Amino acid sequence: MxxxxxxxxxxxxxxxxxxxxxxxxxxxxxxxxxxxxxxxxxxxxxxxxxxxxxxxxxxxxxxxxxxxxxxxxxxxxxxxxxxxxxxxxxxxxxxxxxxxxxxxxxxxxxxxxxxxxxxxxxxxxxxxxxxxxxxxxxxxxxxxGTLPEGVQVESWMNATTLLEETRSMMLGNMAMGVVLVLVVLGIFLRLQLAFWVMLGMPIAFLGAFALMPAVGGSINVLSIFGFILVLGIVVDDAIIIGESVQTATEREGLSLDNVIRGAKRVAIPATFGVLTTVATFVPFLTVPGSFGPIPFAIGSVVILCLLFSIVESKLILPAHLASMKPLELVSTSPIRIFQAKIAAGLLHVIDNIYEPFLTRCLKVRYTTISVFLGMLIMALGLVLSPYIRTVFFPNMSSDFVRVRVEMIEGTASAQTVRVAEHIHQALLDLEES
The missing domain is CATH 3.30.2090.10 (Multidrug efflux transporter AcrB TolC docking domain; DN and DC subdomains)
Known part of the structure; x- marks a missing residue:
């Protein structure tokens, strides 16, 4: 070997x-x-x-x-x-x-x-x-092919199987996320704009892959879990930028200046929105002791993806949006008609349900604050009470079954062998059933 x-x-x-x-x-x-x-x-x-x-x-x-x-x-x-x-x-x-x-x-x-x-x-x-x-x-x-009769060689307990399965799951989730982002954005925004926003997801992931060796990271089960975790967050700022650009170009026409103006209008809040999420994962990088590499593998991946999403949404995405063709003022496209109906329904919900409810909450602001404080106290009470069980690591299913048997001191070795054979036979019967 x-x-x-x-x-x-x-x-x-x-x-x-x-x-x-x-x-x-x-x-x-x-x-x-x-x-x-x-x-x-x-x-x-x-x-x-x-x-x-x-x-x-x-x-x-x-x-x-x-x-x-x-x-x-x-x-x-x-x-x-x-x-x-x-x-x-x-x-x-x-x-x-x-x-x-x-x-x-x-x-x-x-x-x-x-x-x-x-x-x-x-x-x-x-x-x-x-x-x-x-x-x-x-x-x-x-x-x-070279072993004599009666001698066999087998591969068993290959840990890379779990890694490859997790990697396949990440790729599948990313593909599903890309499709869902494209479909959901296509309902409200231009399909071309939705495509450029969706493209920010693989760009952020590729940027994170490029910088992982620089921070001591590697592709493992934990880092792949970090990619899956950040999958739904990485395009948030791109969606905000894209929606703002579309609003600006619909009102004032599609031009480079209007695209820049639309991006600048929400650039600061979108950036700080991502940075607050980055700040949340920074403590993952500072956990001391032997347990430290576990949160570090997750936190480093999430932070790299979010930082690259800022670069992509503020520098790359506006350039792509500026290259789009202007929309026709009157369009008979079925997609545009469908989008218009969805937009009209959304505006109806905003004007008749959301805005009146928000106005009422602002008028009785002390009652609103009291309700949310009560909800916070209830949440803290549930966490501190024995109702929610607290464990260091949850019991998770494994790809391998392990049995540990402790015999009484002084037990004959033949008896130990019989117990092991009984467990082995029980596992074989379980597999057959």
């Missing part, structure tokens, strides 16, 4: 630790006049790496080190226990049985009911998880 171009970290899971065991008969030790302690001390002295100082040279210090550490069966067999006067030597392999194996521990690792060893592949630093996943999957497909 480590030979793949993008894989730099691979850890073996589910395997017992390696162990070298040395077995000797007491009769053989007596035959050569040795004791178990003497053999152990000889092995300890012979299987050892020792520093041997350093040599100074013009190019720097050269460190010396003797490498005598034994790691494998053959290395231990060559350890000299006795050197005789005639030059013959007694080696450890002559009197001992050396086993190069694994620790004898109660350990079980099963996959689909079969003994298994797992290799966990992890991304390090700024590595692309999706690229690593594709390389590993391709390697597994190639490896399957």
């Amino acid at each position: 480590l030979g793949l171009p993008s894989v730099t970290k691979a850890e073996v899971r589910g395997a017992r630790p390696f162990e070298i065991s040395i077995e000797m008969e007491e009769l053989k030790l007596r035959q050569y006049g040795l004791t178990l302690r003497e053999v152990a001390n000889t092995i300890r002295r012979s299987s050892l790496d020792l520093p041997a100082g350093s040599i100074r040279s013009d190019s720097g210090d050269i460190l010396l080190r003797t490498e005598g550490q034994a790691y494998f069966k053959q290395d231990f067999e060559k350890i000299v226990l006795i050197t005789r006067a005639d030059g013959t030597r007694l080696m450890l392999g002559d009197i001992a049985t050396i086993n190069d194996g694994f620790e004898e521990v109660e350990f079980y690792s099963l996959f689909n009911g079969q003994p298994t060893i797992g290799v966990q592949i992890s991304a390090v630093g700024d590595q692309n998880q999706i690229t690593i996943s594709r390389e590993v999957e391709a390697y597994i497909e190639e490896l399957r």
